[in-house]
Amino acid sequence: MQNFLQTFFNTKVMAQYLPDILSGMLVAIWIGLAVVVAGIAGGLALACLRTYRIRACNVFIICFADIFRALPPLVLILLLYFGLPGAGIRLSGPMVLFIVLALTLAAFAEEIFWAGFASIEKGQWEAGISTGLGFSRTLIYVALPQAVRLAMPPLVNRVLAITKMTALGSVIGVSEILSAATTAQSFSGSATPLSMAAIAYLILFLPLVFVARMVERRQDMRRGR
Amino acid sequence: MQSITDQFFNLTIMAKTLPLMLSGLWMTAQLCAAVILLGLVGGLLVALANISPRAWLRIPSIVFTDIFRALPPLVLLIFIYSGLPFAGVEISPFAAVALAFLLNNSSYYAEVYRAGILSVGKGQWEAARSTGLTKAQTLSSVVLPQAIRNVLPDLLSNTVEVVKLTSLASVVSLSELLYNANMARSITYNASPLVLAALIYLVILWPVVRLVSRFQRKLAA
Numbered sequence: 360m361q362n363f364l365q366t367f368f369n370t371k372v373m374a375q376y377l378p379d380i381l382s383g384m385l386v387a388i389w390i391g392l393a394v395v396v397a398g399i400a401g402g403l404a405l406a407c408l409r410t411y412r413i414r415a416c417n418v419f420i421i422c423f424a425d426i427f428r429a430l431p432p433l434v435l436i437l438l439l440y441f442g443l444p445g446a447g448i449r450l451s452g453p454m455v456l457f458i459v460l461a462l463t464l465a466a467f468a469e470e471i472f473w474a475g476f477a478s479i480e481k482g483q484w485e486a487g488i489s490t491g492l493g494f495s496r497t498l499i500y501v502a503l504p505q506a507v508r509l510a511m512p513p514l515v516n517r518v519l520a521i522t523k524m525t526a527l528g529s530v531i532g533v534s535e536i537l538s539a540a541t542t543a544q545s546f547s548g549s550a551t552p553l554s555m556a557a558i559a560y561l562i563l564f565l566p567l568v569f570v571a572r573m574v575e576r577r578q579d580m581r582r583g584r
Numbered sequence: 585m586q587s588i589t590d591q592f593f594n595l596t597i598m599a600k601t602l603p604l605m606l607s608g609l610w611m612t613a614q615l616c617a618a619v620i621l622l623g624l625v626g627g628l629l630v631a632l633a634n635i636s637p638r639a640w641l642r643i644p645s646i647v648f649t650d651i652f653r654a655l656p657p658l659v660l661l662i663f664i665y666s667g668l669p670f671a672g673v674e675i676s677p678f679a680a681v682a683l684a685f686l687l688n689n690s691s692y693y694a695e696v697y698r699a700g701i702l703s704v705g706k707g708q709w710e711a712a713r714s715t716g717l718t719k720a721q722t723l724s725s726v727v728l729p730q731a732i733r734n735v736l737p738d739l740l741s742n743t744v745e746v747v748k749l750t751s752l753a754s755v756v757s758l759s760e761l762l763y764n765a766n767m768a769r770s771i772t773y774n775a776s777p778l779v780l781a782a783l784i785y786l787v788i789l790w791p792v793v794r795l796v797s798r799f800q801r802k803l804a805a
Contacts, residue, residue: 442775564654
C-alpha cells in the first residue's frame, strides 16, 4: 500500500509538477470554451440555413455533417498538422486542435438542432407565417426556441464528449493537461503525474457530467416519464 | 494545384502503401470486434447494476459511469499503458486499449441501455412476473428485447463512436489503420497515406452514420 501511494500519489512529485498541470488545465479550458462557442454557433447556423430548403445548400450541409461525424478526429488532427505544411499552410498545434474539434462539434450540433426543427409540427410554421411573421421571423421566434429546448440533452452530452477530446492535443504537442503529465512522468520517472492528469480531468469534467444528467432528467420529467 | 494533388492524392504512393494500410485495417477490425463486444456486455452489466434496487450495487456503478464519462479515453489509455508498469504490471498495447475501452465504453453503453430499460413500461414487468416468470426471465425475454429495440439507433451511433475511438490506439504504437498511415506518411514525406486512411474510415462509417440519421428520423416521426 505504501508502495502504491509512493508510485501513484507521491506528494513531492505532485508539488513539483502542480504548476505544469494547472497551466495545462488553463490551456484545456480555453481551447474547450472556444470549441464550444464556435461549434455550437456553427451548428446552429447550419441547421437554421437547412430549414430554408435550398437544394445546393442542403446537399453541402448534409455532406459536411456526415463526413465530420464519420471521421475520427485524430485522423483529421494528424492530417491538418502533418499534411497541410505540404501545401504551404502551417498551423500551430492549438489552432489545429481548435479547428478539428470545432468542425466536429458543428457537424454533430447541426444534426441535433436539425432533429429539433424536424420534430416541430408543420402547423406551428403555418401559424407563424399566417400571422404575418414571415419565414425568417417564424424560424427565430417560433421554431428556434422549441428546437433548442429539445436539443439540450443530446447537445450537452456531445459537448462533453468533444471537449474531452482536447486531450488529443497531446499528440501534436499542445501543452494541455495530458502532455504536461506525460512530460512530467518521463522526467520524474514516477506515475504520479498521470494520476494528477486524471484528477485534473475529473475536476474539469465531472461537473459537466452532472449537468448532463440534470438536463436529461428535466427533459424526462417534462415528457411525463 | 499539381503540388496539392501530389501531396494529398498521390496515387503512386497510395498504391505503394496500400498493403500496409490493409494490414492496419485488419488490426483495426480485430480491435473493433474486441472493444465493441466488451463494451456491449460490460455496458449491460453496468446498466443492470445502475437500476438495481440494491444500494451496494447501484451506487458504485453510478460512480463508475460518472467517472468514466468524465475521463477522456486517451487519458485512461495512457494511464493504463504507461502507468500500470509502475505498479509492476506489464501490459501489451492491445490489452491496454481493450481495458481502457472496456471501462470507457461500458459506461457509455450503460447509459444507452439504461434509457432503453426505463422506456419499457412498468406494466410489462408486472404482467410478466404475474405469469410466473422469474425476475431473470422477465428481464431477458420481456424487457431487454423491447429495451434494445427502443434504443437501437443510440446503440448504433455509440458503436460508430467506438470504431472512431480505436484510432487512439495509434498513440500507444498499436499498428492499426491510423498508426500505419502516419508511419507511411513519415517515411514518404507525403500526406496521401493519411488521406487514404481518412477515405477508408469514411467508406466504412458513412453508411452507418446515414443509417443512424434515418433511424432517428423514423423514431421521431
